[in-house]
Amino acid sequence: MCKLFVVDADGSLLNSDNKISAANMDAINELRARGIIYTIATGRMFTSILPYAAEIKINAPLICFNGALIKDIYTRKTYYYNPIQPDDAVYTIKILKEIGYQVNLYIDDELIVDEINERVNWYLTYKNNKARVNTVGDVAEYIKRIGKGTAKIYAIGDIKNPKPLDSDVYDELCKKVAVSTSGGGHLEINAIGVSKGNALKTLANMYDIKRDSVAAVGDNINDLSMIEYAGFGIAMDNAPNLVKIKADFITKSNDKDGIAFAINKIFRRQRIIAV
Known part of the structure; x- marks a missing residue:
């Protein structure tokens, strides 16, 4: 029942x-x-x-x-x-940016981004999202400065031509975080467990x-x-x-x-x- x-x-x-x-x-x-x-x-x-x-x-x-x-x-x-701890978040952000992902963080129920760009606007429209957005210049440096973890990292790939994550990169990320997807080639990243x-x-x-x-x-x-x-x-x-x-x-x-x-x-x- x-x-x-x-x-x-x-x-x-x-x-x-x-x-x-x-x-x-x-x-x-x-x-x-x-x-x-x-x-x-x-x-x-x-x-x-x-x-x-x-x-x-x-x-x-x-x-x-x-x-x-x-x-x-x-x-x-x-x-x-259970957030991603600061050191693990910084490690993950570095890898994601190197391979061209837009990185969204979520801290204190705010959306944290480097800047408002095409992919951030797509995300806000796609999710019909009325979230508070905080542009901080560099999200990794922001994490280091405030010393807080992030509830999740949402990594946005190419919104016009999504591609799967390379298996070697996936393995590297999984040393520190749990990696999943909610569709469209974009990544949902959380703390392990x-x-x-x-x-x-x-x-x-x-x-x-x-x-x-x-x-x-x-x-x-x-x-x-x-x-x-x-x-x-x-x-x-x-x-x-x-x-x-x-x-x-x-x-x-x-x-x-x-x-x-x-x-x-x-x-x-x-x-x-x-x-």
Whole structure:
């Protein structure tokens, strides 16, 4: 029986217009009516995802930055925070810049960038992001100066001709950080040990819910760990094959009310189990 339902945002809960469909909203309202705990697990920063979390009235803490932060949207209480430490961040930034990536940092719920440029503007538009932006000149030097880690590094590659990360560079980065992707050839980088799956496990333990009673939905590589952790892991139809083959169920795409379809599948599954 599902007691905890966790959904990714971009490419899953949100359609291509960055909206939550009426069908998805109705299904989420049904979760609440049935007493199921539900929330969002996203790579986004807290302020960026907050309007959507409030819109669906989540009733559990929000998972942000791919699991680096677990925070309550109502009380603002932080239950978990595991940033990339300053030295590891500086090491990673140096490598990323050498191979041409735009580096975004997230500190104190601000987006930290060298300057506003085409790729930063693309990011803000693509994510429909109303985040506070702090231009600091050189993000590595800024990290050294303030002595604070970053919740996540989002490395933006060529937005017109995305390319996969070279395997040697990947191996070098993984000496200090955890590297994933949320699509488009761009990189999601966190502290080692941070993942949506580990955050979901932490959240389930907070509510004393066993993994067999957890359902998780996602559409990309950074969702893989929570899909694998959940007792019922669900992949969106728009997910890559690597995600689909790890899932227990493949729902419709984010532009065809895939979350509503997944929730209805959970309810049908529960009726079968109850018989």
